[in-house]
Amino acid sequence: MSDVAISARRLSPGTKAALGIFARYGTIIGLLAMIVTFSILSPAAFPTVGNFTNVLNQASLAMIIAGGLTLAVVVGELDLSIGFAASLHGILITGFVVHDKLPIPLGVVIVIALGAVIGLVNGFIVTKIKVNSVIATLGVGTILTGLAFAYSAGVPIVAGVPEAFLQLSLGRWLFGIPNNIIVMILVLGGLWVLVERTPLGQEIQAVGGNAVAARLAGVNVDRIKILGFVISGMCAALTGILLASRLGSGTASAADSYLLTAFAAVFLGSATLRDGEFHVLGTLVGALIIAFGFNGLNIFGAPTFSQYVLQGAILIIAVGMASLGRSLAER
Amino acid sequence: MSDVAISARRLSPGTKAALGIFARYGTIIGLLAMIVTFSILSPAAFPTVGNFTNVLNQASLAMIIAGGLTLAVVVGELDLSIGFAASLHGILITGFVVHDKLPIPLGVVIVIALGAVIGLVNGFIVTKIKVNSVIATLGVGTILTGLAFAYSAGVPIVAGVPEAFLQLSLGRWLFGIPNNIIVMILVLGGLWVLVERTPLGQEIQAVGGNAVAARLAGVNVDRIKILGFVISGMCAALTGILLASRLGSGTASAADSYLLTAFAAVFLGSATLRDGEFHVLGTLVGALIIAFGFNGLNIFGAPTFSQYVLQGAILIIAVGMASLGRSLAER
Amino acid sequence: QDKPLLGVVSISATEANNVRYIQGATKAADELGWKTNVVDAAGSADQANAAIQNFAQLKADAIIDMVFPYSSIGAGLAAAGDAGIPVVTWGGGLGSTVAATNGSGGPMAIPVVDLMVKKMDGKGSILALTYRTGEVCRNREVVMDEIVAKHPEITVTKNEVRIPGYFEDGAQYANAWLASHPAGKENLAIWGCWDDPAIGAIGSLRAQGRDDVLVYGINGNAQALENIKNGFMTATAWQDSFTEGYNMVKMLKDIKDAGGAWQAKAAEVPAVLVTKETVDAFLKDHPEAIK
Amino acid sequence: MAAAFTRGAPQPGGAEMTVPLLVARDIAKAFGGTQALKGVSLDIAPGEIHGLVGANGAGKSTFIRILAGLNHPDAGRIELDGRRQEIGTPQRATELGMSFIHQELAFVPGMTVLQNIMLGVPKKTRFGLTDWRAIARDVAPIAGRVGISAPLNASVKGLSTAEIWLINICRALVRKARLIVMDEPTASLAAGEAERLFAIVRDLSASGVSVLYISHRLDEILNLCTRVSVFRDGRSVAELAGDALHRPALVEAIVGGAIRDTQRTATARARGGVVLEAKNLTRVPKVRGVSLELHAGEVLGIGGLVGAGRTELARLLFGADRPDSGEMALMGRPYTPSSPAAAVQVGLGLVPEERRAEALFLSKSIAFNLSIANLDRVAFGRYLPLMNRRARTSMAGEMIRALSIKARNASTPVGRLSGGNQQKVAIGRWLQRIPKVLILDEPTRGVDIGARTEIHRLIRQQAEAGMAVLVISSEPDELPELCDRVLVMAEGRIVRELTGLAMSRKAIVEASYVEP
Ligand SMILES: Nc1ncnc2c1ncn2[C@@H]1O[C@H](COP(=O)(O)OP(=O)(O)OP(=O)(O)O)[C@@H](O)[C@H]1O
Ligand SMILES: Nc1ncnc2c1ncn2[C@@H]1O[C@H](COP(=O)(O)OP(=O)(O)OP(=O)(O)O)[C@@H](O)[C@H]1O
Ligand SMILES: [Mg+2]
């Protein structure tokens, strides 16, 4: 037997501990490193309170919809309807406020309730008819696009949008913090408490972690999955409302592109803290990486093509650091 | 104590057998039912050899890219880079043929090889750096978009596309069957044989079925996953080439929308024959449902909004029939 | 099917300008006693080709391709050609077997860019929101480049928006650009190659309370006109898409009647520059523009 | 044989003659074409420990799943406290006061021990938030009693299968249930844990809680139960109690005839040269300096307590994990497997401990599962890389016969087999390949007595043909029965080597508690 120790390739405990930190906080370290880098590259424009507020304000809508999506993926399903749903909700709220002259709070409540209903439909199709969630939510999303068309005939609703409606998202509140940011913090905070700190949240996590085990242990898996879709649907509705307010119009397909952004945020986030699990805090970090990445590259003035390349690289590197740290630490 | 038999809600064995057939062939029955319906609605234009050839011809590209994606999902990963990759490949092949005056076959070979390289990169990031495949392929896809921009400055390559290049996809071959259809049959047939009828295919299925068990059974899981990405990448390249030939130009983002179509086809197909498993034949059926749905609704002339609604409904119903049949039969 | 069939393939049947063109075309078709089928290709040239092929299968009497350049619908044109069906484009240019075109949006940019440069006194910074994949947008970008090139003291930052996602992109690019272009230092302007990205940018300006930046769009969709009325947008060029659609369908009848004798041609409808000063008068003339 | 067929009349086995807690009558259930239950009946008195036995695939778990509301019966009725109930959902089963330890391990990998214990159990809250501190206070004594040694807030990742089993048991106890159903609770436990469980079961019974206890270990059944129901081929064929309850009667009722005894055929066989050798193999914290030699033609057993590091050792030998230090040699040459694939290449095989997670492709056919490690044998040839499906089917058929796997045919998905039959498939895969070294981690877990004899026979047959076999087992009787030599591990070290007559159940258990 050869005497060359196999241990030549072993890592010291210290190295392993350091790698473990990377595994847990890799994405957060990535986010901070990125912010520092951009601050050095564009010292005048990037690291200002104004710019950070703007980035957060801008990202709030994506964060809310991604927060909702997180609940759907935590229970182990995908929700591809959120972008289309948010577009429809934007049209509906504008229509309610402009055409039907509903009071804004009532309109908001109705639209969010509709969002819950869409979630219910998604959840029902997935759990009761047992259609794979990709197909179910893609199908529902396509139907919603059709409904958005039917409602608006494809023409954006613009005229007569009351200023009060615009102020929903343009307004600022305490200490001049934009409403969007406040709403986002409330929504994500609420979701975090729900998932991490309540008994219901335990069931939500259990269903996502191992649905079979959860069922054997007596968790009502279907009900929890439906709940995940309902929350996802409600967050999509809220995002649709805020987007309509921000744009001052209800436009079919205005929010469609949130789908990919939300997915990127959620999956980026899954590399944060816990290995490959979805959670609200991770989604927040993921959304921040995407938002600050976009903003920083822009301010630095990278040409369009390199912006794409760098954005892609940021995604991979942020997760890669965490994943590599983890797999080395666990070797 | 009531003596009403519990079996009041029970299904007879005959019903169960019938439901079992639905479970296996639900999507295929759905496809046929749809074809019959459209034939009744548009008897003159829909059920003609010409139209069916036309539908198949149109769907061929989506089928090829979806066939490749099937391999990625069979090994248990998602490949979100395919649409962006196909767009890049379309630009590259046009650039090679128009600007660099490469012979077409050489250009095709180079581009397909590049597709394999992209798959290799995806596979490497996923298996070695252990980045979640959603983030890895989204990141790579974003980078590819950047490269497409860099190569073409975002401007489509149009002028000087040789007729021979257009004939790649416009041409017809044996019995006047369009080339696209022939290529599609060869690719999907080859993939089917690979997955279903070779020992390597067994390993591919094993990795997707249970990666831990596959590893302990002595399968080189990483190698198989990389192979899945490589095949996915090569099929994306082929689709990009045929699309460029069909459009007569290389355009950034021309093929981006294949991503959703391919996913819909693959997931639709997973409800065919086997429960919730991905396979090449299922993807074929899924792609046919989407293509005939689009064509039939077009030809029938349904209003735009109802086209969306019906397309969404077709997705859900096709899978729903199979899934419901299965879950009832197995109660 | 006795009524002649008009097939319309739109790049995005949810986009305001496309919708108005479709409305004009449908009105003319109704007057002619034709039936109209609209297919939304959702931005995909491949879908557009498929839709044109489907119309060829259906033996439609004429096909309108909206916005996809003639160079990207090769397979569709081939199928329509084989079936002897005339294809016209809106914003897709004239070439190959295309029988007629209008809505070639490039020249529409001239009055808007001229105004922008004038208001900037020939110096300052511009954020240009571009979309090169689209033929029309690309042409407009070329127009802007040519005009701005005459003013070396103007610097242009270009950013590509995506479809879908143009609102969000417009807003985010504006955010970043504004961060490095603080108020009061120089003349600032944001230019969208069509209205929607510029409208996204307006959202960002309003969120930040910046009113020192002038915003320009093109197409004159209802939301842009609304923004001009409210003082958030400086100018847009109103494209009379409705009339373009209407005229084009009327011309389709001539094309069919002429048969082989038809000479391909462009039949443009001039655009109207709309600014804060002219918007009220304009809306009086064209109330339909904002309905 | 006087197998007392006393179905229907509740026996006074310690419990009073009251209304039975649970009555099940003529329950039938078919899955697709498989008639899993053809009509079984059973009743359980309050406070009774009722045994349920039967061969693999007899329908025991299906019956339990019906009680648990996981499957719906096609016919029959279930009464609780004399009232007829449609159970329908697991939630309803819980409401009715039943709690279950299912045959399949149920846990959520990302969660802590405490979270897993509380899975599906109503939790205390403060201001609507989970009050983990109060919950931990309540759970800690129960966890201690069951024998969970890991801290409650530790992640379950890295716990051994046995420890996770204890979590499942603890979960069933945390709910205040009137009937606790245990489907092979000791299959993954070693002697110590099992003893603890028996004590708990007796306490439960004394406090009026009924237990339905399923096991293939007849000694346990005889020790614990006052009454035992026997299922065979989906029917209840016997209910034994009192004097009629003894081992031969049970065996006969289970298999419906006599059975070849588990006698060793050859005791002292000539063993060949060293095939696999390990020196100072270490991977902290589970394996610390293990050295061993495995000879051709011998069956080497590894005994020890839960968490002793045996599974980890097997994984190191098989290349599934890498050692921190130490060396290995195979046939005298240095052996540093970089992956299981490399190990398989040079002639190793492993039957892992946790069949569903680590060994099987549940949605794939039996033929697929059997052939996956034998692909070279189902290929048409080197230059025609197509699969010979006929060869595959006939190979699978052989194995199905050899191990008497109860299935319709070779294309039945493995997920539809009963637990024991799944285990046979996991083993069969390697028996087909004939590796130089075969490592079996708990090979007969959940396997009925008939099949267990058969598996032992096959293992010994392979050894006689020259294979080197390493068997890890927590079942105290198995190692002396099967092995030529036994090593006992404790806390990651080998503490004792036993051979010949020294290899007794008692010696193994004693050595397990040795302080290394
Ligand atoms: N979901 C299912 N689909 C099809 N057949 C099934 C399913 N579940 C169980 N069966 C079949 O029902 C029969 C009884 O299985 P069950 O699991 O109840 O046996 P068991 O007595 O628990 O066996 P073991 O001792 O091996 O655990 C077996 O033949 C099995 O193949
Ligand atoms: N790298 C790994 N990946 C997955 N599972 C692992 C890994 N390492 C160890 N395990 C699991 O952790 C557990 C550790 O088992 P260990 O060797 O400590 O105990 P053991 O002596 O096998 O005890 P038991 O009596 O439960 O078999 C095993 O169940 C094994 O499956
Ligand atoms: Mg069982």
Ligand SMILES: [Mg+2]
């Ligand atoms: Mg073990």
